[in-house]
């Protein structure tokens with residue numbers, strides 16, 4: 001590979017194009033070693049690439065002007081059509097905007113032969129510029145090709161071993177919107193040795209300000225395979241912190257929308273994340289890739305939008321929530337719903353004019369049994385039963401020589417006697433009322449939970465003081481999921497075309513079911529890390545989770561290369577792996593970043609003591625006692641700890657990029673006060689960082705999925721103690737330790753958890 005580097009670079013997106021410039025065939029005059037400053041400006045090759053960039057920009061401008069000039073007056077028959085068309089045109093104009101911070105292309109492929117041509121024909125090679133969107137010139141020839149087009153795939157997949165007919169792969173680097181660097185790989189040249197990409201390294205380390213950005217210029221081969229896997233199958237991705245799961249999931253949606261636009265436009269797509277601040281953090285990625293229509297929601301929001309839902313304002317104890325989230329609850333609910341059906345003992349007598357028609361009880365029973373056996377939704381059966389009874393009446397009418405038509409059948413189905421019979425045999429069920437009864441009426445619960453839930457579990461479910469009505473009940477999120485399940489037993493939930501489920505390890509079986517019914521006829525991308533499960537019901541195996549989701553055949557893929565966290569930091573965090581997820585392999589960070597980890601103990605006098613080295617975390621205050629209970633916040637050294645934490649924040653702010661101060665939820669008020677006293681403004685998670693406001697104070701419970709260039713982690717033992725059990729506490733700590741891209745400072749006054757103090761044999765650090 002030859003690199004022509006510049007100063008700090010920023011690789012960016014573009015579109016697909018065959019080169020229409022004067023350059024043809026393979027680039028000659030290969031150079032090695034980086035280029036900087038005036039040299040770079042004088043590089044004739046860069047000059048030519050910049051000319052293609054300018055020409056592509058001009059072409060994009062013309063595409064936009066063409067759309068703006070469209071006159072729709074003659075083609076729209078009425079104002080409704082006109083409004084729809086105008087909105088589509090507006091969207092198209094927006095999509096064709098040339099954004100200065102997202103360069104039009106980020107790569108180039110020179111194929112040895114024309115794409116699709118038989119090599120034996122000796123067809124001349126073709127060149128394509130790869131970017132975020134398609135741009136064509138006035139003749140319709142491509143200037144930039146969409147990264148999702150099949151012809152772009154070798155940009156991500158070609159290798160020395162398998163060049164895929166690519167002679168040259170070129171990556172471009174940008175500085176402040178200017179094309180300033182490139183890196184070449186001559187994939188079919190056996191004399192050139194493969195090197196790691198400096199542009200990839202620069203892109204990962206580019207300081208983070210604002211929301212999450214896309215990785216379209218640097219998607220790695222194993223990530224690309226997941227991104228481009230077909231719409232038909234579901235995929236589950238297990239990957240340690242920072243392996244790009246979220247990025248891959250979002251790019252997969254963009255890819256699927258490109259490859260199956262019509263189908264997904266009809267059926268819809270959805271991204272599910274753990275909380276609002278996480279969703280806010282990722283919400284710009286798809287729009288930056290030109291996809292504006294993808295909805296986002298948390299599981300709570302998803303079930304809250306279901307019919308007949310309740311307002312959540314209660315919180316369950318962990319023990320109760322575990323039972324409510326258990327898959328056995330689905331069986332309890334099913335039994336409870338179906339228990340409303342009673343087999344008829346009376347005939348139905350329909351009077352029409354002077355005639356009476358009698359459907360005997362045994363015949364009614366047959367109809368009811370048939371509906372029960374067919375196992376259709378309870379509500380659908382309730383709606384079908386009157387027609388079935390009416391049909392039985394019609395058969396009798398025909399037998400007696402009448403010739404009734406469909407209108408007669410409808411009229412019979414609406415007959416008061418038929419309605420009364422249906423109400424007695426197959427009454428309507430209100431899902432929320434049903435759940436209310438299960439949680440308040442011990443006998444009703446026992447009847448349907450028999451053989452499924454123990455007496456203790458049933459007790460955990462029952463409200464101590466049963467509420468008087470749906471409105472006064474203190475519904476919890478787990479209750480809302482139960483109501484959602486009951487809703488689906490009554491009437492089928494609408495399924496989308498594709499659902500991406502992020503941080504999936506934290507869902508309960510009942511939550512998986514709720515998500516699964518939203519993609520029952522579509523497919524899913526499930527993303528998660530078993531080691532980061534911090535709910536009491538966190539999943540222990542993907543096979544189980546996928547079965548609850550209704551996608552037992554989903555392919556489980558593993559991502560092991562870590563892009564976010566530097567090697568030193570991930571090695572330190574991985575000391576926790578044997579305790580939190582034995583069997584999982586440590587992430588292999590792609591980045592060496594010496595000095596990225598510092599562990600500081602604060603002694604009783606308040607003096608921070610730096611650990612001698614990143615991997616040797618010996619500290620002066622460590623007593624070796626295991627962590628038990630919450631740290632004593634009244635202890636005299638709390639203020640000293642706060643001061644040391646603030647000092648670490650001030651130090652971190654000297655770097656470019658975002659800073660996250662992560663602390664146990666209980667420590668947030670004290671740290672907020674300390675930051676304010678030191679005149680350090682800070683944001684809450686989800687609030688967008690800007691160049692002027694770069695420090696975020698993050699409760700450990702909200703850190704999942706987020707990342708900061710520099711992280712200060714306050715008092716690890718308090719993070720552990722903030723959770724109901726040690727394993728969950730250590731998992732929460734693992735999450736907090738793995739949010740940093742460039743540097744992590746751990747500050748502690750109490751002893752570190754033993755697990756963190758003990759280097760793990762399997763760890764690289």
Ligand SMILES: Nc1ncnc2c1ncn2[C@@H]1O[C@H](COP(=O)(O)OP(=O)(O)OP(=O)(O)O)[C@@H](O)[C@H]1O
Pocket residue numbers: 200203204213214215218219220223239240241242243244245246247248529532563564704705706707738
């Ligand atoms: N191929 C890549 N090129 C550049 N950056 C990448 C690449 N893959 C991932 N990253 C970056 O690494 C960081 C971590 O990615 P992401 O948040 O998707 O990881 P994750 O596996 O979801 O992490 P977590 O488990 O902590 O939620 C992000 O900044 C992302 O942009």
